[in-house]
Amino acid sequence: MQWMTIFKKEMLEYWRNFKWIWVPLVFILIAIMDPITTYYLPKILDTVGGLPDGAVFEMPETPPVAALMMSLTELSMFGVLVIVLTSMGLIAGERKSGVAELVLVKPVGYFTYITSKWGATLLLVWVSLIIGLLTSWYYVNLLFGDISFAALLQVIFFYGLWLTLVVSITTFVNTLFRTPGVVGFVSIAILIVMSIFNQIFSNKVTWFPNNLSSHIGDMLDSGTISGDLWGTTFIIILLIISLLFASLLTFRGKEMAN
C-alpha cells in the first residue's frame, strides 16, 4: 500500500517535472546517434569537401549487429550519465530539502521508502531504454540489415539489467550522502572505477558486470546465450539485491534530521 503510494507520487512527480518527456527523448537521441552518423558518414564527408584528390578510402561495411552495438556503447556512456543525473536526488534531494522530515515521520518503512523510489526510477529507465532501442532497431533494420525482433528483446532484457545495476548503485549512494551533487559525483566515480577495473582485468573476470555488453554482442553474433552471459547476469542480480539491502542498512544508521 505505502509502496504504491510513494511509487505513484514519484510517477506524478516525473510527469510534472517532464522527466517522462525528456528522458525517453534523450535515450532515443543517444541510441540512434551513432548508427545514423555512421551510415551517413560518406555523404557527410562529401558535403564538407570530400577526401583530398587521389586519396583512396574504403568505407568498411558495417554489419547490423555492430550498428546495434553502437547504440549500447553510447547508452553505456551517455545513457548512464543521464540516469545518474536524474536519480542523484532520489533520496538525497528529499533529505536535503527537508521533505523527508515530513514523510519519514509517518509510519513508513525505510525499505518501502527506498525500494518504491528505486522502482519508480527503474520504470522510467526501462521505458526509456525500450523506446530508445526500438527506434535504434528500426533504423538499423532500415539502413544496415536485418536483426530479428526476438534478438532485440534479448538485448533489451540483458542490457536493462545493467542499467538496473546503475540505478541501484545511485540509490545506494543516495543513502550515504544528503547532497545530490555529491551523490552524482560518487556514483559516477564508482562507475568509472568499475570500468577501469574491467578494462584491465576483463580476461580474468569474465562475469564482471561491465562485460555484459560484450557478451550481448557475442549473443547477437552467435545467436545463442552463452554461459558467460548468464553468469554475468547472475552476478548483476546478486549485486542489485546486495545494494538494496546495503541501502537499507546505511539508511537505518542515518539520522533523518540534522
Added chain:
Amino acid sequence: MAIIKVDHLTKTFDGKYAVADLSFELSAGKCVALLGPNGAGKTTTIRMLSGLLKPSNGTISFEGMKEGGDIREHIGYLPQYPVFHSWMTGTEFLVYVGQLANLTKQQASELAQKYLERVGIADAKNQRIGKYSGGMKQRLGIAQAMIHTPQLLMLDEPVSSLDPIGRREVLTLMEELKETTTILFSTHILSDAEEVSDDLLLMHQGEIVESGSIDGLRNKHQTTKIHLAFRENVDTYLTKLREIPSISEAHLERNEIQLAVSNIDHARTDILQIASQENWPLTKFEVSRTTLEDLFMKVVKR
C-alpha cells in the same frame, strides 16, 4: 494519565550534550509548552520524540504502544521549517501523507478535506504549495500532522517564523486543537507559552530546569517586591531600610530601591511609618509581584 514517558533521554553531537538526562511525562489532554532560549535543546528533544533522531541514551515510552512498536503511528509532527513538495497541491500532499500513515485513499481524501477547512486553507486546496505564503504553509503543516488523528501532536516553534497576523491565527488554531489532542510545542517566547499551554517545561542548556502547570509555577516563584524612589539622598535611606526586620533584602537599581519582603503587610506598615516620622522625600511607593518572565530570565542567565 501519562501519554508519553521520557526517561533519562540524552543526545550528544560530537561529544557535546545537546540534551542531557531529560526525564518527564506528558499527561493526556494537556497542552504543554517546551520553553527555552535558542539552543536549549528543544528541537533535538522533539525530534527524538518523533523518531527522527536516535537518542544517545535513555528511553521514550508511549502509552499503549507494544514492545518494538512504531512510535510514529501515534504522533503528528510539525518541524520548525516544514518543507513540502512544492509541485503538489495542498490536497494532494495531505492525501499523500495520509496514505503513508496507513489511511485508505478514501479516508485520506475525506480527512484532508476536513483538516483543510479546519486550518482555514480550503480555498487554496488546489493550488500548488509553491505558491503558499508562510502562514499557509504552517497551517498545512499542522493539517498534515493531524491527518491520521495522532494521540500526541508535536509542533516545533509553530509561531516563531510567522508575522503577527499569522501568529495569532496559528495560536487560535492551537487553542481549538487542544480541546481534542495532547499537544507538545516548543517556543522561545514566554507569552506564547502562557497563552495556550496548561503546563510548562522550561529548558536550558539541554536540561529541564523547571516544570509544572503555569499557575503552579506562577505561585511557586512569586515573591513580592517593593520599589521605592526618592527625590534625593537615596543611599542614606537604603542603609536605614536595611535595618527594618521585615525586609529581607534591599538593593539599588537604576536609582530606585528594590526591596524583597517576606510579609508585605508588615513591611508596608514599617516603611510608611518611618517614612512619615522622618519625612522622607518619597516619590514612589510600588508593590509588584515577580512574573514568569523574571523566572525565565533568572534561569537563562544562570
